[in-house]
Amino acid sequence: MEIRLKNLTKCFPGNPKKGIPDTYAVNALDITVPDGKLVGLLGPSGCGKSTTLYMIAGLLEPSEGEIWFGDEDVTDLEPEKRGIGLVFQNYALYPHMTVYKNVAFPLTNLRIEEKMLDENGNQLLDEDGKPAVKRRKLTKDEIDKIVRETARVVQIEQFLERKPNQLSGGQQQRVAIARALVKKPKVLLLDEPLSNLDARLRLQTREEIRRIQQSTGITTVFVTHDQEEAMSISDEIVVMKLGVEQQRGVPQEVYNNPCNKFVANFLGTPPINLFKGKIKGNKVYVGDQVVRDITEKDVPDQDCTVGIRPEGIIVDPNGTFDFECGRILTMGRDIMLMSKHPEALSDTKFLIDAFVQVEVGNVKCTVKPHKCFAFSLEGDELRII
Numbered sequence: 554m555e556i557r558l559k560n561l562t563k564c565f566p567g568n569p570k571k572g573i574p575d576t577y578a579v580n581a582l583d584i585t586v587p588d589g590k591l592v593g594l595l596g597p598s599g600c601g602k603s604t605t606l607y608m609i610a611g612l613l614e615p616s617e618g619e620i621w622f623g624d625e626d627v628t629d630l631e632p633e634k635r636g637i638g639l640v641f642q643n644y645a646l647y648p649h650m651t652v653y654k655n656v657a658f659p660l661t662n663l664r665i666e667e668k669m670l671d672e673n674g675n676q677l678l679d680e681d682g683k684p685a686v687k688r689r690k691l692t693k694d695e696i697d698k699i700v701r702e703t704a705r706v707v708q709i710e711q712f713l714e715r716k717p718n719q720l721s722g723g724q725q726q727r728v729a730i731a732r733a734l735v736k737k738p739k740v741l742l743l744d745e746p747l748s749n750l751d752a753r754l755r756l757q758t759r760e761e762i763r764r765i766q767q768s769t770g771i772t773t774v775f776v777t778h779d780q781e782e783a784m785s786i787s788d789e790i791v792v793m794k795l796g797v798e799q800q801r802g803v804p805q806e807v808y809n810n811p812c813n814k815f816v817a818n819f820l821g822t823p824p825i826n827l828f829k830g831k832i833k834g835n836k837v838y839v840g841d842q843v844v845r846d847i848t849e850k851d852v853p854d855q856d857c858t859v860g861i862r863p864e865g866i867i868v869d870p871n872g873t874f875d876f877e878c879g880r881i882l883t884m885g886r887d888i889m890l891m892s893k894h895p896e897a898l899s900d901t902k903f904l905i906d907a908f909v910q911v912e913v914g915n916v917k918c919t920v921k922p923h924k925c926f927a928f929s930l931e932g933d934e935l936r937i938i
Contacts, residue, residue: 554623554636554739554772556586556609561618563604563796578604580796582618591766591773593783593790593804597819601796602776606742609774611635622739635740638733638771642745644725646717646732653700653713656731660696663736664688699735707731707765722750723758730765741766741773747782759786780820784808792816809923814934817860817926826901828894830859830927832937837927840896843873844920847938857937858928863889863904865924868911872919876901881913890916 561582567573579601586592594602607613609620611632620628627635646655669677669685677685691699704710707727717725726746733741746762747755763786766773777783783790784804791801792815800812811817817825828839833854835847844859866874880891890903890911903918905911927937 555588555621556584556740556772556774557619557621558582558584558605558609559619559621561605561608561620562616563601563608563613564616577796579608582796582798584791584798584801586772586774587788588623588772589770590788591763591775591786593775593777593787594793595777595780595783595790595819596793596799597778599795600793602778602793603744604796605793606744606774606776609740610637610639610742636736636738638730638736638738638741640726640729640733640741640743640746642748644717644729646725646728648717651714651716652704652709652720652728655717655728656703656713656735657696657700659732659736660691660699662690664690703731703735706734706768707761721754723754723761726750726758727761727765730762734765734769734771738771741769741771743773743775745776745778747777747779755782762786781822784820792819810936811926812936814858814860814928814936817928817936821862823863823889823902823904825860825862825926826903827898828859828861828896829856829898830896831856832927837925837938839874839894842875845922845925849938852927852937855937856930858898858930858934860926860928861920862924863902865921866903866905866918867921868905868909868916869919870917872917874920875915875917876903878911878913878916881911883907892916 561579562577563579565576565578567575582605594605596602604613608615611630615628619626622635666686666688669687671677679685704713707730709724709727709731712720712724747758750758759782775787787804789801790804790807792799792807794815800807800816807816808820811820818827830837830839832852835852836843837845837847837859839859876892876894878890878892882889882891886907887904888907890905892901892903894901928934929937
């Protein structure tokens with residue numbers, strides 16, 4: 554089921570008498586989530602990602618714009634009629650119920666439609682000449698079959714008779730996903746589903762979410778402020794800031810080619826290193842040092858912000874860029890150099906291979922051109938090169 558958001562806007566009215574302006578939580582958002590794909594809405598707190606999700610779910614009414622599921626405009630449709638599965642940050646499992654009963658609960662009052670047939674098996678028609686249908690509740694056997702099939706998909710069969718407090722956080726998360734899936738929704742919506750888990754369990758559970766999404770083929774929107782989560786499991790990401798889309802695309806492509814300083818700074822762990830710089834004679838300078846040549850186009854001389862990814866250097870005694878390394882942190886596969894530079898906008902961190910010999914003090918290096926960007930100082934601080 555494809556999801557299309559057209560000029561989607563949510564404005565929370567202010568109070569003119571108290572001088573409080575209107576707040577645009579989401580502003581003119583146009584996004585298409587392809588059928589069967591997982592798209593991550595990514596950004597810092599207050600960027601509008603959860604508000605967008607709640608509008609897709611029907612929990613919030615848009616101020617402007619449209620929401621389409623396939624060929625159906627669902628903008629004004631009640632949440633229960635949209636065919637969605639929603640998983641919140643807190644799993645909201647019923648503590649007094651077993652896992653089985655938690656998963657089965659959405660099915661207890663569900664009514665399904667069946668064709669009405671005559672004694673010869675022919676479709677009956679209603680007064681308007683349309684195929685006649687009857688609505689009925691699911692039988693216990695039908696519910697049992699659906700619950701057990703869903704439990705198998707999310708791999709919780711062995712926990713069906715346990716209570717939620719007997720499960721780990723990751724297991725509870727899978728129960729919450731199973732409960733969202735039993736009604737066979739058209740769309741699965743996940744709102745910060747991993748934020749309550751520790752680092753190791755978060756890694757394991759996000760892989761489970763990706764496996765479940767791919768096995769079911771359900772169109773999924775995943776909201777998170779954790780860029781590593783979004784980049785690791787999403788087919789596409791949408792980076793948001795103050796309710797406005799900044800950039801969208803395949804995660805690695807967005808990381809490799811950020812459109813502005815915000816996107817470059819938000820994506821990456823540790824974050825990109827930023828310096829005061831300038832472009833002169835089609836060369837990028839930090840201080841009086843050349844960090845890269847511009848070969849792809851002619852760029853006017855100007856002041857700029859220079860961004861160098863942490864992994865963007867090669868230790869080189871003959872390099873044209875140097876910095877003062879204050880500490881060396883061994884991280885197994887990599888070494889992190891905690892350093893300072895007179896033109897840096899904050900403390901800098903560089904990553905190099907663990908086998909490279911380096912000492913505290915002055916470090917000379919060569920900057921990898923594809924890991925070095927220049928950003929305008931004006932407006933949206935767009936990328937220059």
